[in-house]
Amino acid sequence: MTTPIHTSTLDLSARFPGIVSADSRPGYTGFIVEKDKLVEVAAVIRDELGFDLLTAVTGVDYLPENKMEVVYHAYKTTGGPGLIFKVQVPRVDPIEVPSLIEIYPGADLQEREAWDLLGIKFTGHPDLRRILMWEGYEGHPLRKDWHEPFYEDETKPFKSRWPNGMIQMAEDKNPYKDNLKFPKDFDPEKWIPEGDALLYGSLARYTVKQEDGFGTDRIVVNMGPQHPSTHGVFRAVITLDGETIAGLKPVVGYLHRNHDKIGERNTYQQNMPYTDRLDYFNSMSNNFGYALAVEKLMNIPVAERAEYIRIIMAELSRVQNHLVFIGMLLNDLGAMYTPALYAFEERELILDIFEAVSGARMMCNYFRFGGVARDIPDDVMQKIKGLVFERLPTKTDEMERFLSENDVLLSRLKGVKVIDTETAVKYSMTGPVLRATGLPYDLRRADPYSIYDRFDFDVATRPNGDLLDNFLIRIDEIRQSLRILEQATKQIPQGPINSQKPSYQVRVPAGEAYGRIESPKGELAYYVVSNGKPNPWRYHIRPASFVNITALEQMCIGTKIADFVALLGVLDIVMGELDR
Amino acid sequence: MYGKGILKGLGVTLKRYWATYTEDIAWLLRGKKRYFNEDGVRARAGKDTRGIFTVQYPEERLILPEEFRYVPFLVYDEGAEGKKEIRCTSCGICAQVCPPQCIWIVRTTNPATGRPVPVPSNFFIDADICMNCGMCAEFCPFDAIKMDHDFEIASYSRNVLNMDKLLKSASYYAGIRPQNAAREEEARRAKKAAKAARVEASAT
Secondary structure (H helix, E strand, C coil), X not given: CCCCCXXXXXXXXXXXXXXXXXXXXXXXXXXXXXXXXXXXXHHHHHHCCCCCEEXXXXXXXXXXXXXXXXXXXXXXXXXXXEEEEEEEXXXXXXXXXXXXXXXXXXHHHHHHHHHHHHCEEEECCCCCCCCCCCCCCXXXXXXXXXXXXXXXXXXXXXXXXXXXXXXXXXXXXCCCCXXXXXXXXXXXXXXXXXXXXXXXXXXXXXXXCCCCCCCCCCEEEEECCECHHHCCECEEEEEEECCEEEEEEEECCCCCCCHHHHHHHCCCCCHHHHHHCCCCCCHHHHHXXXXXXXXXXXXXXXXXXXXXXXXXXXXXXXXXXXXXXXXXXXXXXXXXXXXXXHHHHHHHHHHHHHHHHHCCCXXXXXXXXXXXXXXXXXXXXXXHHHHHHHHHHHHHXXXXXXXXXXXXXXHHHCCCECCCHHHHHHCCCXXXXXXXXXXXXXXXXXXXXXXXXXXXXXXXXXXXXXXXHHHHXXXXXXXXXXXXXXXXXXXXXXXXXXXXXXXXXXXXXXXXXXXXXXXXXXXXXXXXXXXXXXXXXXXEEEXXXXXXXXXXXXXXXXXXXXXXXXXXXXXXXXXXXXXX | CCCHHHHHHHHHHHHHXXXXXXXXXXXXXXXXXXXXXXXXHHHHCCCCCCCCCCCCCCCCCCCCCCCCCEEEEEEEEECHHHCEEECCCCCCHHHHHCCCCCEEEEEEEXXXXXXXXXXXXXXXXXXXXXXXXXXXXXXXXXXXXXXXXXXXXXXXXXXXXXXXXXXXXHXXXXXXXXXXXXXXXXXHHHHHHXXXXXXXXXXX
8 A cells, every 4th residue: 555645845944944944743744834924934835836725724722732733734736745834822812823815815714713713813814703603602612621511521431431320411410401501690681692793794895885876785685594505504695786796705603513622522433433424425435534544643554455445435425426416406406306316316326335334324434444344245246336337327327418408407507607727726625616617636636545546537627617517527527436436346356354453442643644535525634633642632624615615705706696506506515514 | 409408308307207107017017016015125226226216114114234223232142041141241342432422331349349240230322312333333342232223213202221121132133133143153152162172271
């Protein structure tokens, strides 16, 4: 197995003596940048060194060292290893770090998230509001000294469960009998929600004074959170100029459960079933990314047969995701409900396979560190082959025949611009939406992980970046996935399915790792920091859906409100992953 | 020509519509029932399914694969005179590995010596918190806790399962997971034989 090298070998500290130093902690890589020179260094990293795609921005709370760290992961869209750079600041409020939004606009929502959950103030950020929690929320939940209302212990397993595990309900321990906590001296009668004022205030720059004397006004429309087109509870606050969108702010967090904090309480093994709940259409892909990150930390190989099983599962997952995407996009556009049902028929057959190998249709919990949980039974392998070689190719053709020449659909999709390559890269967009603009950036080729370098397939791209291309690229990708599946099901060897002895506890040496995969929705990455204990010190997810909506405002400004539904539709967001 | 694509699409719909009836007639001619029996459900969930593929739950049910997992249960062996020999030794591995920490175990202590006895005096699973991940069953060294196939456990109140509700017989387990049960039985027998051989070797 070849472990892809993720750290660039270039020496940034020689370029900036005294400002940049290499991160010398054992298990860590990358560079530590002086806080005051961050923007300057980042500009060089982007313009001179060519790291044009900033994928992840996140913070780590090093409570014992009394430090707060902001970690940036930058990559090149031409492929290759990434560059990690960090800023360290003392953990004394106010914790201030310069915002990189001018250099990398894609940092926008991620910086807001780091402010919300860790309390890192990004100076220069134009709209630094909370994003997952609400304005007025007390505290920053991801800080190590913050405790939830159901707090029992810093880490699992809890001691109350065994050997004297007399059952006690968590809610009985909370005076409110619910997972909720009020600040001291809180009086609900006197509470004034400040979030809305700030939110609408941030849209104020779009309200213009009419100079010609006509009394036309811009109106603000709240679309969602309960709207069938938003795929869950997503709210967009839209400023309208007639029917044209003049400004847009996404409001998310309705499904927030602080997955990161749960993950830091869990042991490494216990996180695996939780990752299923992120993008619940692709639990196999979610498992994949997390397994890669932790395997990199543990520095263990993956069993040969398990590598193939992983690829088969991840690609089957991509096929069903894209089929459902097509069905749901048509649903959003008003083609109730036939295309969605046709897509779901194939999806059911793929879920049957997941159920037979892992035990569950959606929450698979199938990957283990070093391999997978169970082997594929022979009869299931036959069914996979039947689907891959016979059924799915014909059904993909049928789907294409069914929709892609439909004149009504074409006139609705053709020429409606989604985004251009430059803006998409600027806003850290990844996945099919980026590839539909003509840029062949696919992690399976650009930064190969697992054994994707052994398979013969093309990175699907489309030249125009309009709605139609975003629709067609999904069909192209299904075909490429089927190509990979055909090769994988033919080549899969016999052998063990895990390189490690099954154990309920794993030893993870101290260090950091960034495991990234090409999930069907874009780049899904896990940033895991270990301090050598049984629980991760930091467990951060870089979800494709969340980062992709950074560019939503850019995509929508100037289009008609009727197209908003379609534009949001092609982003293929899943709230379980977006809100975490 | 405008409208050609629409007609093509409608052709697909029409073909799918007719497929239900042609399938029904084909099954009729073979003298078999396509609905409300196991063969029919199996065919509709197979890779060659055509036409309508809905399964009319609860009259019809999908055939569960052996690996299907739902809230765990405790396995006991049927001893002499119907005595329940619980396999669990209350070692606590399941409670430690459980991601949402929904397993609560009370270990038995010998009142005379104060030493732990390898049998649980009580065992709770909070089924509302359980996420059906199957890790407890995967890592249990005694094959004592297994995942169930019975998924119809909706209730009006908090669903906390205690020992009485959790205990199910080894034959029930072998019924829902024949291949797994046979494999584990084989492994246990081999282990026992190896141990006996070791004891014999050390005795001579």
